[in-house]
Amino acid sequence: MYCREIQDHLQDYIDNDLPYSIKQAIDEHLLECLDCHEEVERYRKLNALLQLRSVPDPGATYWRKTWQKIRQQLPASLLKMPVTEPVAPRTEKGGFRQYLNELFRPAAAMVAAAVLLLVAVLLGSYHFYFSHHAQFVAERTIDYKLYMDDQNAQTVLANNPVPSDWQPDITFAAISKAAVGGIDPVSKGVGLSQVEAVGK
Amino acid sequence: MGLEKAKILPLSPSSPDGRESEATETSSYEHIIKMAQEGDEKAYKEIYDRYCRVVYTLAFQMVGNHTDADEIVQETFIRVFRNLHRLRNNRSFVSWLYQITINLSIDHRKLRMRRRTVPIDDSPEMFAFFELATSRSVKDPGQVLENQELLEQINTAIEQLPAQQRAVILLHEVEGLSKKMISEILQCSLVTVRTNLHHARKKLRKTLSRYLKG
Numbered sequence: 001m002y003c004r005e006i007q008d009h010l011q012d013y014i015d016n017d018l019p020y021s022i023k024q025a026i027d028e029h030l031l032e033c034l035d036c037h038e039e040v041e042r043y044r045k046l047n048a049l050l051q052l053r054s055v056p057d058p059g060a061t062y063w064r065k066t067w068q069k070i071r072q073q074l075p076a077s078l079l080k081m082p083v084t085e086p087v088a089p090r091t092e093k094g095g096f097r098q099y100l101n102e103l104f105r106p107a108a109a110m111v112a113a114a115v116l117l118l119v120a121v122l123l124g125s126y127h128f129y130f131s132h133h134a135q136f137v138a139e140r141t142i143d144y145k146l147y148m149d150d151q152n153a154q155t156v157l158a159n160n161p162v163p164s165d166w167q168p169d170i171t172f173a174a175i176s177k178a179a180v181g182g183i184d185p186v187s188k189g190v191g192l193s194q195v196e197a198v199g200k
Numbered sequence: 201m202g203l204e205k206a207k208i209l210p211l212s213p214s215s216p217d218g219r220e221s222e223a224t225e226t227s228s229y230e231h232i233i234k235m236a237q238e239g240d241e242k243a244y245k246e247i248y249d250r251y252c253r254v255v256y257t258l259a260f261q262m263v264g265n266h267t268d269a270d271e272i273v274q275e276t277f278i279r280v281f282r283n284l285h286r287l288r289n290n291r292s293f294v295s296w297l298y299q300i301t302i303n304l305s306i307d308h309r310k311l312r313m314r315r316r317t318v319p320i321d322d323s324p325e326m327f328a329f330f331e332l333a334t335s336r337s338v339k340d341p342g343q344v345l346e347n348q349e350l351l352e353q354i355n356t357a358i359e360q361l362p363a364q365q366r367a368v369i370l371l372h373e374v375e376g377l378s379k380k381m382i383s384e385i386l387q388c389s390l391v392t393v394r395t396n397l398h399h400a401r402k403k404l405r406k407t408l409s410r411y412l413k414g
Contacts, residue, residue, distance in 0.1 A: 011397065017379070042405060042412045046401065046405055046412060049350075049408060049411060049412075050373045050404070051360075053354050053355070055260045055261065057253070063253075066252065067248055068396070070274055071244075071253055071275055074244075075282075078281060078282065079241045079244070080330070
């Protein structure tokens with residue numbers, strides 16, 4: 001092979017893209033021709049130089065943040081799962097103010113308001129009960145008397161004296177009647193006592 | 201810039217580089233593409249994890265700075281995910297990915313030149329972001345400077361190449377892709393690839409002649 005022919009095939013020879021026969025012919029030529037041999041060496045050195053150039057890895061944090069940015073820019077329709085808003089990173093400048101913002105988010109504020117309302121209602125009820133206690137007792141007594149004025153009850157009670165240990169129940173019945181007007185355990189108690197009297 | 205100087209990115213992709221020879225790897229890779237086409241978010245992430253370094257390295261090699269390379273990485277993956285459903289042959293995914301990266305890199309470069317803007321990290325120190333693979337073990341300050349100069353010369357020589365030639369030489373010599381695959385990526389004939397490679401080598405040889413003697 002002549003040097004001119006070698007020049008035509010040199011690139012393919014370096015890239016190892018030649019048929020075996022041509023490659024072998026060039027190999028033989030290179031052993032004899034110093035110029036062509038140097039030419040091949042220069043190309044090989046150039047390849048080596050290009051491969052010396054490498055790109056530093058930007059690091060795991062970079063890859064993670066870049067994925068988040070890409071994901072945020074993808075339309076939700078592309079994904080099976082909806083794209084969620086990322087939690088904004090707390091900046092150095094934001095400091096305490098940002099901390100407060102995070103602390104009092106709307107949901108947390110609503111829960112806090114509900115708890116405060118409940119506490120207020122409980123305190124109000126407690127105060128109301130003690131301030132009106134005397135009046136409450138008086139009303140309870142009147143109700144009891146009214147109850148006792150009832151003709152049927154009087155008759156039943158006259159025939160069947162109420163046992164002393166029933167007194168709390170009678171009191172409770174009067175209170176209940178005053179409060180809700182329906183519960184009447186005394187009648188039940190009286191009824192039971194009548195049953196017991198018949199039995200005797 | 202906030203770059204974490206850590207390990208050097210491999211010159212060749214750490215993941216399938218378009219020459220998927222092993223059947224199992226190919227099938228799992230095709231499965232992931234299929235899952236992504238169905239909108240599986242995990243598959244998107246898997247694709248990103250596999251190819252982010254490849255895309256970044258190629259973009260960085262093409263544009264020569266982190267700012268542009270970062271934008272290209274984001275834009276490439278968004279474009280890939282948005283158009284993944286149009287990909288008929290899953291085996292050509294890697295060529296397609298390279299193609300988008302190269303095209304975006306060329307567009308970015310054109311835009312920069314048209315606007316005559318300079319990215320934040322595109323200063324004389326930008327070459328510091330490239331590292332000579334051999335310089336890490338060099339302790340001699342004189343040698344380090346010499347290496348730095350060599351690196352600048354290589355980068356300048358590559359920068360001066362036309363976009364198509366730069367793409368061909370980087371894909372062939374740095375990424376190690378075959379001429380056939382480069383022709384698929386750049387959507388040109390094999391002859392064009394060979395011609396571009398030939399011209400690029402000749403120009404680089406001329407610019408870097410002083411480092412190629414002896």
